[in-house]
């Protein structure tokens with residue numbers, strides 16, 4: 085293995101952090117990545133079962149637990165399977181090799197004479213009486229992982245690559261399965277009166293009026309500008325929380341206007357400017373073409389408002405959260421509450437799919453702050469729907485201006501991608517603040533503008549550099565010093581707005597050159613994996629017969645390689661436009677290397693596509709007054725069942741390529757394919773998302 | 788006050804104010820956690836239950852209005868073909884939306900064993916799913932309908 089050891093292993097070197105063999109003939113596999121609906125746990129278990137040759141049903145897979153599972157940072161950016169999967173493969177291969185080597189010495193044979201059947205060791209196909217459970221010992225578990233064992237040859241796989249069903253689904257569809265469903269002894273329900281904005285102070289509130297509205301018993305916990313209603317009856321505290329904002333007077337509340345909800349607002353703001361790529365030429369030696377595209381602020385809008393539980397007993401804090409990172413959350417809790425890390429255990433519990441950083445961590449901090457005031461009880465904080473929409477961090481608005489300099493035959497010789505956006509990630513490790521922290525005495529300073537570095541795939545710059553064979557490319561990134569509302573990571577960060585811009589602009593250049601958009605792409609692209617996908621999708625959607633368009637029906641195509649180094653996807657869509665766009669059919673071709681679980685992979689690809697259709701056609705966070713003004717599903721609509729396209733998915737078989745996550749790769753291409761299909765359908769180009777009825781009408785009038 | 792209703796075939800009596808949301812009674816008084824809180828606004832369908840054969844939101848429904856009526860929740864579906872069909876199709880990502888959707892599907896299939904795809908989709912428009920599991924969910928309901936029809940034939 086010439087590659088360096090995955091970070092997951094570097095940070096958790098001891099074997100016992102990952103793997104334990106238990107007396108009941110089960111295997112405990114502990115991982116740091118958490119299940120967020122992406123079926124990661126079954127995939128990781130498949131990898132371990134494959135390398136160890138142990139039946140899948142013997143595995144008990146633990147994830148996201150600061151007491152019991154390794155620290156693998158956050159679960160994000162399709163990294164679960166890329167990093168964690170590689171780690172689990174190396175670890176289990178090494179464990180197997182270690183134990184078999186020792187057994188071979190004992191039996192005086194060669195390791196290659198020993199085979200494994202459901203965890204039992206055979207010598208020349210005869211039972212040896214030894215198995216992982218009785219033969220592995222402390223020396224194996226205490227060992228440091230070297231990462232040098234040779235995993236199996238993919239061509240021999242029996243478990244990896246199979247559509248094995250997930251284990252967690254059953255509980256979730258039959259009763260309790262989510263953090264929201266946890267019941268603890270002595271549990272108290274809590275709701276929070278939210279500070280309307282950073283630095284707002286609570287001048288007064290009418291507790292008697294709130295109690296009248298609540299019609300039941302509860303206690304009020306107040307710490308600085310943080311106020312919570314806590315009681316045994318959930319209905320009562322919910323009523324208190326619904327009534328409370330009308331009976332509270334705040335000073336120093338931020339005032340925003342609808343101008344803040346547009347991406348163009350960032351262009352008026354001071355920014356931290358960065359430059360990536362080739363130097364700017366002295367003069368533009370050719371025809372200059374530019375176009376500007378944008379995506380507004382978008383919500384994670386998970387189906388479940390966030391929830392957190394905490395208990396403070398005997399100087400120890402136990403927290404349950406649907407956070408994407410239990411260790412980073414533990415660090416934040418220690419800092420905010422003035423505890424040591426050792427005093428805190430954070431356990432992951434399942435939440436609803438949100439594909440990024442929503443209110444999960446904040447709800448956990450809410451619960452912990454209350455628990456510190458009411459020891460020896462479990463405090464369960466459930467956010468309300470309007471609270472989730474108003475206070476979860478949202479995906480930042482993002483504006484991309486592209487500039488191409490064309491030679492005499494219309495080929496780009498110089499390319500500039502200029503981005504204006506707020507921070508795409510405001511997790512605390514990227515300088516962001518926990519919501520509750522800002523309401524406590526001694527609040528933290530204003531969040532610092534910060535974005536993931538290029539080495540982590542970038543944030544605003546993600547997918548900003550085209551993979552086409554243009555000779556000179558660069559990105560200019562204007563990272564706004566402030567954001568009007570809290571922003572943080574949402575599926576793919578800047579990839580969707582940047583791919584929307586890039587792949588729409590490419591269509592515009594093709595049209596200008598009088599070349600078919602597929603042919604134009606192929607003419608400027610040498611990566612064989614990308615070319616294959618584009619040709620595949622074009623063939624399956626009958627691209628060649630799409631006709632001249634203009635009659636309200638349109639077809640569009642787009643592709644990208646997520647982060648320019650992860651999974652590839654090409655997407656074609658067929659749409660109909662009346663007053664609104666309906667996406668009727670969609671074709672996906674994806675290449676994500678070795679596929680661990682094809683059913684889980686298809687689910688991710690198609691889920692990403694539907695999420696992108698929703699975002700492209702409908703989604704925009706409205707901003708007004710103190711903050712976010714779109715607080716329910718009627719003001720923040722998402723795609724409905726009757727609006728789902730028929731989807732045709734094909735995944736390339738590439739068992740010898742490293743596994744790449746599938747969660748984000750269809751996201752950007754879908755958006756751009758819709759933009760391109762819209763142009764084909766009615767001859768107008770809409771560069772600002774979402775492509776709503778109003779935008780379509782305006783474009784038709786303007787065109 | 789004390790309110791009597793039938794939940795999943797059993798008559799239960801709950802002590803609750805009459806305007807307590809049915810969803811809170813199911814989740815907290817009866818500890819049936821399969822009906823979920825998504826919005827409390829009758830907009831998302833996470834809380835869907837079947838009342839006297841009809842799929843209805845439970846999040847904003849006063850428990851007093853279901854006194855003496857028959858309420859079914861997802862916990863009653865363990866032996867229903869819908870349950871296995873959703874597992875067979877792996878019909879969900881996070882699956883938070885699924886239990887409510889299964890109740891709408893239950894009411895639909897009780898009334899119509901051969902729903903067309905359009906009828907299924909129309910019934911599901913009272914639900915939202917954030918994860919894009921829609922195609923699988925529709926397939927799972929079609930699969931369950933098939934199983935029910937075959938069961939009726941044999």
Ligand code: FES
Pocket residue numbers: 823824825826827828829830831832833834835844845846847
């Ligand atoms: S929770 Fe009842 S419809 Fe959303």
Ligand code: FES
Pocket residue numbers: 121387436437879880881882883884885915916917918919920
């Ligand atoms: S599967 Fe997550 S909301 Fe539907």
